[in-house]
Amino acid sequence: MVFTWFHRLGSPPHIYRLSERLSPWLTWSTALLIAAGLYGGLVSSPPDYQQGDGFRIIYVHAPSAWLSLMIYSCMATAAAVGLIWRMKVAHAVAASCAGVGAAFTAVSLITGMLWGKPMWGAYWVWDPRLTAQLILLFLFFGYMALRASYDDASRADRLSAWLAVIGIVNVPIVKFSVEWWNSLHQAPSVMKLARASMPASMLVPLLLMFAGFTVFFLAFLSVRLRAEILRREKHSAWVREMVANA
Amino acid sequence: MRHFGLLLTRDLRLAVRRPGQTLLPIGFFAMVTALFPLALSPRLEELRGIAPGVLWVGALLAALLSLDHLLRDDAADGTLEQLVAASESLLSLVLAKVAAHWLLTGLPLALLAPLLGAGLGVPVTAMPGVILALVLGTVCLSLLGAAAAALTLGARRGGILLTLLTLPLAVPVVIFGARATKLVIEGANAAGAFYLLAAVTVLALTLAPLATAAVLRIAVE
Numbered sequence: 001m002v003f004t005w006f007h008r009l010g011s012p013p014h015i016y017r018l019s020e021r022l023s024p025w026l027t028w029s030t031a032l033l034i035a036a037g038l039y040g041g042l043v044s045s046p047p048d049y050q051q052g053d054g055f056r057i058i059y060v061h062a063p064s065a066w067l068s069l070m071i072y073s074c075m076a077t078a079a080a081v082g083l084i085w086r087m088k089v090a091h092a093v094a095a096s097c098a099g100v101g102a103a104f105t106a107v108s109l110i111t112g113m114l115w116g117k118p119m120w121g122a123y124w125v126w127d128p129r130l131t132a133q134l135i136l137l138f139l140f141f142g143y144m145a146l147r148a149s150y151d152d153a154s155r156a157d158r159l160s161a162w163l164a165v166i167g168i169v170n171v172p173i174v175k176f177s178v179e180w181w182n183s184l185h186q187a188p189s190v191m192k193l194a195r196a197s198m199p200a201s202m203l204v205p206l207l208l209m210f211a212g213f214t215v216f217f218l219a220f221l222s223v224r225l226r227a228e229i230l231r232r233e234k235h236s237a238w239v240r241e242m243v244a245n246a
Numbered sequence: 247m248r249h250f251g252l253l254l255t256r257d258l259r260l261a262v263r264r265p266g267q268t269l270l271p272i273g274f275f276a277m278v279t280a281l282f283p284l285a286l287s288p289r290l291e292e293l294r295g296i297a298p299g300v301l302w303v304g305a306l307l308a309a310l311l312s313l314d315h316l317l318r319d320d321a322a323d324g325t326l327e328q329l330v331a332a333s334e335s336l337l338s339l340v341l342a343k344v345a346a347h348w349l350l351t352g353l354p355l356a357l358l359a360p361l362l363g364a365g366l367g368v369p370v371t372a373m374p375g376v377i378l379a380l381v382l383g384t385v386c387l388s389l390l391g392a393a394a395a396a397l398t399l400g401a402r403r404g405g406i407l408l409t410l411l412t413l414p415l416a417v418p419v420v421i422f423g424a425r426a427t428k429l430v431i432e433g434a435n436a437a438g439a440f441y442l443l444a445a446v447t448v449l450a451l452t453l454a455p456l457a458t459a460a461v462l463r464i465a466v467e
Binding site: 135138139149150159177 | 393397398400401402403404407410411413414415417418421422425442446449453454457460461464465
């Protein structure tokens with residue numbers, strides 16, 4: 001059958017073993033990529049001609065901002081797959097995404113504020129990106145709170161999946177509305193990295209950090225997912241067997 | 247369609263027989279708005295600048311306050327289950343609930359706004375625009391709120407959760423609505439802001455009832 005691989009994705013023991021096999025690879029590539037990226041970013045790249053060493057926070061800030069939206073999309077996609085094909089594993093993936101997504105959104109906000117103080121002169125300006133990011137954090141919180149307030153796992157899965165789907169429709173509208181809202185306010189004296197290109201000595205470490213953060217998310221997700229699957233399947237035969245053999 | 251009409255009249259009749267509950271959000275809106283001059287300054291020129299924000303935040307909070315009753319009362323006594331089981335289409339049930347909610351909160355809030363706006367220094371010429379913006383915006387809030395109310399129907403501490411879920415969804419409405427109101431008060435051309443507000447509302451009208459109906463089916467099963 002052509003769709004065998006798809007059906008196997010819906011099987012918790014299969015996903016559990018797959019994740020177990022992938023985990024060490026993901027962990028080691030995270031360590032290597034982030035180590036290389038940090039060395040490149042903090043040691044070998046030159047200071048920025050305007051911002052000095054202050055710009056180096058970009059190596060944490062930009063990848064976490066990218067991940068926050070990426071993880072939300074992942075979560076909404078997994079939730080939609082769970083709703084459409086009634087795949088329990090997909091709901092487990094969505095549940096595992098929420099916490100780490102909220103964490104990266106918070107990291108991008110906090111590093112953004114720390115970067116904003118020396119560069120813009122204030123910890124917080126109502127910049128469209130910052131505002132949209134803040135709303136995204138609220139969406140993650142809402143999702144987690146909704147999930148936590150239902151005892152029935154199947155209902156929590158499907159209702160929170162709907163919230164994730166409604167949220168993903170909302171994200172571009174929020175993005176657009178805050179940009180439009182801000183463009184009519186007085187322009188903040190924002191100094192952005194408006195240059196079209198970065199020198200390779202800065203760009204390469206940044207790309208390494210992007211890759212490292214993304215792989216870190218996958219590594220983290222794989223651990224979270226296994227915990228989530230075990231929690232959900234604790235009464236099933238394969239888990240008992242695995243525990244007995246361990 | 248008949249279904250829709252019956253449900254709507256039922257909800258309106260119930261609301262008339264519980265005047266306290268029905269009038270609460272409207273009184274809340276009036277009191278919140280009246281607090282701002284007391285806390286800030288009685289000078290109308292100053293108040294005029296913040297009037298759009300005060301009116302919109304007040305209306306949003308008042309609408310949120312009433313959302314808790316949108317489905318919860320019917321769910322508590324089992325009526326909702328019967329309605330869902332008897333409906334030929336859940337969509338008409340959802341639309342009837344939203345229409346009743348809007349007629350009982352959104353519309354009165356919009357009609358009350360000029361009166362409160364006068365106290366905030368809003369010029370008379372701007373009143374039709376203020377009403378129109380709130381009419382469009384509250385329709386959208388009722389639609390989004392219904393989806394959030396359905397999501398939190400069986401949840402523990404559903405009331406607070408309902409607020410937490412609705413607020414991020416309501417951000418575009420508040421931005422466009424308050425902007426339209428501000429432009430109208432300043433006497434500037436507000437057409438663009440009104441079009442955007444209407445677009446968000448039409449989008450909500452198209453998508454939100456579908457989501458609410460699907461969520462409701464999960465919630466009552």
